[in-house]
Amino acid sequence: MESMETLMVSLDSHSSSSSAASDAARLADVQSWLSSLFDQANRQVPDLTLTPTSIKLLHSLASLSQSRSRAAAIVAPDLRQKASEYRAEAARIREILSSAGLGREHLSPSAMGSAQAVAEVANLLGIRDTETSSFIVANSDLVLRKTEVAEKRINVQRESKMLLEYTRKAIAKLAELKKLLSKFENEAALHEEQMYRWQKNLAMLDEKERQYNSQLANYKALLNRAGYTSDINHGVLMQMAEDKKDYEKKTKPIVDTLRSYQDLPPDKTLAALAIEDKKRQYAAAEKYLEDVLGLCLNAPPL
Numbered sequence: 001m002e003s004m005e006t007l008m009v010s011l012d013s014h015s016s017s018s019s020a021a022s023d024a025a026r027l028a029d030v031q032s033w034l035s036s037l038f039d040q041a042n043r044q045v046p047d048l049t050l051t052p053t054s055i056k057l058l059h060s061l062a063s064l065s066q067s068r069s070r071a072a073a074i075v076a077p078d079l080r081q082k083a084s085e086y087r088a089e090a091a092r093i094r095e096i097l098s099s100a101g102l103g104r105e106h107l108s109p110s111a112m113g114s115a116q117a118v119a120e121v122a123n124l125l126g127i128r129d130t131e132t133s134s135f136i137v138a139n140s141d142l143v144l145r146k147t148e149v150a151e152k153r154i155n156v157q158r159e160s161k162m163l164l165e166y167t168r169k170a171i172a173k174l175a176e177l178k179k180l181l182s183k184f185e186n187e188a189a190l191h192e193e194q195m196y197r198w199q200k201n202l203a204m205l206d207e208k209e210r211q212y213n214s215q216l217a218n219y220k221a222l223l224n225r226a227g228y229t230s231d232i233n234h235g236v237l238m239q240m241a242e243d244k245k246d247y248e249k250k251t252k253p254i255v256d257t258l259r260s261y262q263d264l265p266p267d268k269t270l271a272a273l274a275i276e277d278k279k280r281q282y283a284a285a286e287k288y289l290e291d292v293l294g295l296c297l298n299a300p301p302l
Contacts, residue, residue, distance in 0.1 A: 023052060026059040033062035240293065247289045254282055 027050065038045045048054075122129070125138035258278050 023055060026055050030058040030062055032056075032057060033065065243292055247285075248291070251282075251285050251289070254278070254285060259281065 030050075031045075034045050050058075121135075125135065127134040127138050127144070
């Protein structure tokens with residue numbers, strides 16, 4: 001067994017001074033307790049490798065053992081006194097029974113068996129005598145305890161039935177969940193294939209988006225170089241085309257009339273006057289067309 005000084009040095013190297021003092025006190029208590037135990041058995045204390053953890057455990061066992069030993073030392077004299085009183089009382093009753101001719105040697109085997117049965121029943125019932133009232137009270141106590149046990153048993157059976165019903169429902173729910181899990185596992189392959197197709201489509205759409213963005217940037221650059229503005233849009237151009245058609249319809253009769261002047265009579269003065277009149281009408285129509293086109297160009301986009 002390790003010496004006190006060696007263990008103290010080991011404890012000093014692993015803990016503070018106060019902790020080392022506490023461990024040393026515990027070690028002393030453990031050594032004293034082990035020595036007393038093995039001295040009572042006339043044996044030597046074996047060599048032990050003591051650590052702070054083992055010292056703590058042994059100290060707890062020593063404290064518990066010493067407290068129980070003190071309690072036993074307090075109770076033992078009282079029990080010894082009661083045992084001597086019971087033996088004295090038994091000797092007195094045995095002497096009285098022998099003087100009355102009721103000693104054990106005077107009883108028949110059947111009477112001895114009956115007395116022994118009564119004594120065993122009394123011990124079982126936990127009564128100190130064999131009076132009828134004691135047996136009645138003990139029997140009533142047993143009936144009450146039996147009733148309580150029966151009630152508890154009924155409650156336990158009721159709870160067992162409820163738990164059994166809950167268990168059955170849980171098993172049914174588990175079976176349903178297992179079926180759903182199996183169904184989902186079977187459908188997982190189809191969903192995975194569909195997801196794979198969606199991923200491919202998304203990759204293709206991403207590529208298309210990048211391509212369209214690049215083309216849009218190129219178109220914007222071309223339009224900027226061509227001088228395109230937001231005023232020149234499809235709606236404005238379509239309106240200008242419609243207006244041009246309307247103006248062509250309006251000017252066509254005038255142009256046809258002017259062409260018919262090619263067949264005028266040879267009177268130069270009248271012909272010149274008629275031509276000048278038609279030229280003024282044609283100039284007025286062209287000015288009206290230019291004004292309308294200017295209004296269309298300056299109009300806000302649709």
